[in-house]
Amino acid sequence: MNGQRVIAIVGKDLKKTVREPAMLFLIVLFPLMLTLVFGISMGGVGGDTTQTFVLGVVNHDSGPSASWSTRFIENLTANPMLDIQSYADDNSAAEALSQGKMAALVTIPDNFDESCASFQEHPTNESLWVRATLNVSVDKGSMIATQAIPPLIQQALVATLVGQQSNVSIPVSLGTASLVQAERRSVFFYMVPGVFAYGTIFIIMEVGQSFTVEREEGLLRRMNTTPLTSSEFMTAQVLSNMVIAIIQVIVVFATAFAIGYRPESDASGIAMAFLIVSVFSLCCVGLGLICATVAKSTGAATGLAFVFIMPMMFFGTFVSAAASSPISTEIGRFMPSQYVTDAITSLFSRGAPVTSQSVVVDLAVVLVFSVVVLIAGIVLFRKYGNR
Amino acid sequence: MDKIAIEIKDLRKDYGDVIAIEHLDLDVAEGETFGLLGPNGAGKSTTINILCGLLEPTKGSVRVGGYDVKTEPGKIKKLIGVCPQEMGVFPYLTGRENIEFFGNMNAVPKKELKSRVEKLLEKLSLTEDADRRVKTYSGGMKRRISLVMTLVSDPKIAFLDEPTTGMDPQSRRAVWEFLKELGGDSRTIILTTHYMEEAEYLCDRVGIIDHGKLIALGKPSDLMREHNVANLEEVFLKLTGRRIKEAA
DSSP states (O other): OOHHHHHHHHHHHHHHHHHSHHHHIIIIIHHHHHHHHHHHHTTSSSSOOOOOEEEEEEEOOOSSSOHHHHHHHHHHHHOTTEEEEEESSHHHHHHHHHTTSOSEEEEEOTTHHHHHHHHHHOTTOGGGOOOEEOEEEEOTTOHHHHHHHHHHHHHHHHHHHHTTOOSSOOSEEOSOOOOOOOOOOOHHHHHHHHHHHHHHTTHHHHHHHHHHHHHHTTHHHHHHTSSOOHHHHHHHHHHHHHHHHHHHHHHHHHHHHHTTOOOSOOHHHHHHHHHHHHHHHHHHHHHHHHHHHHOSSHHHHHHHHHHHHHHHHHHHSHHHHHTOOHHHHHHHTTOHHHHHHHHHIIIIISOOOTTSHHHHHHHHHHHHHHHHHHHHHHHHIIIIIOO | OOSEEEEEEEEEEEETTEEEEEEEEEEEETTOEEEEEOSTTSSHHHHHHHHTTSSOOSEEEEEETTEETTTOHHHHHTTEEEEOTTOOOOTTSBHHHHHHHHHHHTTOOHHHHHHHHHHHHHHTTOTTTTTSBGGGSOHHHHHHHHHHHHHTTOOSEEEEESTTTTOOHHHHHHHHHHHHHHHTSSOEEEEEOSOHHHHHHHOSEEEEEETTEEEEEEOHHHHHHHHTOSSHHHHHHHHHOSSOOOOO
């Protein structure tokens, strides 16, 4: 592999992105404007757009004093984002939830007191803990509720057991390790993670158009008459588009930050978000190559790109998060953008550590998707597209 | 013939049912400027594309610089420079950047690349406009930049596919002088052109192709004498006919 050739192609592609107005808009200005307009319209800037969620609580705690569950409910009540309503039994609570009278329902199990007491007695010996699970049901019709309420319950739970410490194990689980500070959040806060994948998926169109134009203008053929190898060419394409994806993440992040967005993660979480989006860009390059292979003109490549962009947009970015349904959730499982959004949501909205299972699994899924799609794109383009 | 730069034996190229080239035998010597002439669709560009390794021959053997185009295309690409018919310039790069890009594709050492670029720009009167983006250039300037892009790697064998098409007479003359000088060293040049006076002026030998077959081969002066005409264009018309042949 000759570095001089690879660097020259990366440099050329980046110059193209900066110098061609259409590319510059698509890659840089579009994500910037999207974040800005979105932030303003969704309450990221100005005005008090605080939401309050009605949370139903059914307490089955049968402990001797039930003091732990009482303290837990007090911690929930102390959160200004939650309006707590107690229910005597499961049926009436479930009915209220199905009627839309609350955003979510938490059911405290009968061994809650016993579990918390075991933790207090043996805080460092997990083998002696009595495990308990809080059942949480959230109104799926409210994207914000599904994103915001579980971390708020988790926070109250941790506060009940260990005070403000957030990184210790506890015997009571929600099925999630997510944590979030009890601060007032706008809708924008919960939707920013979806904007990252949204910006990146347009690389599909950029790659599809670029390759088609260069083929139409005989540039690919001309490069083929030089000692440039296929692997050098593809490596350069991957690198340049990774750089573009990172620039997009910086643009989205900086714009969101400038209008008040503050992620619940440290530098490692932000670095992980960059990594995930970079990996996702490989998938977009692969899909762009498939578009360029099939399409015989720039217009056709643009149209074809939307065949990939639309489903990823509607089932795997902030768009799907805003209007999720059981079907869209199921379809979203097949969209790599969904895993990007999910990972960044865990990192930025829930403050999940980079090593948390959900983030690592999301990264692994995006990586597998991307490698498979990229290889398919390269093989198809080499065989049929470079003519 | 001196040492052979290009050796074509019984070449055939089919596109489905269409035979683009048939029974083509041709040798080009090292340092020779050879003109490949023919009407549109005669098979000139197909021949060039095979020689450059862009197309695979259906039948026959082709060696460029001693290497087989089928089995050793990588080695051939290190020897050649190609100036394609369709220009092939990046419009968003400047003239200088386009040239440097192709120098980098051929792994020309950075220091050497800079001096070569300056020299070539000056020879083709492009220095003043070298830092403007190519999309602002006239058609003739784009052609000249494309030619420099081909030669920046100092190729032993240069394929120039209609390099002066669309140029004004002054630019064309300048390019001719440049190519004449270029052909003076040991470089082999394969030139296709529709300008017969260009072939007459620049080429040591010419081959005329029609319907994929080589129908004449020799020095321009010998061909003119043989056909008893005053110039190469008359030879060309005599051999290929006066009827317009270009397919729709």
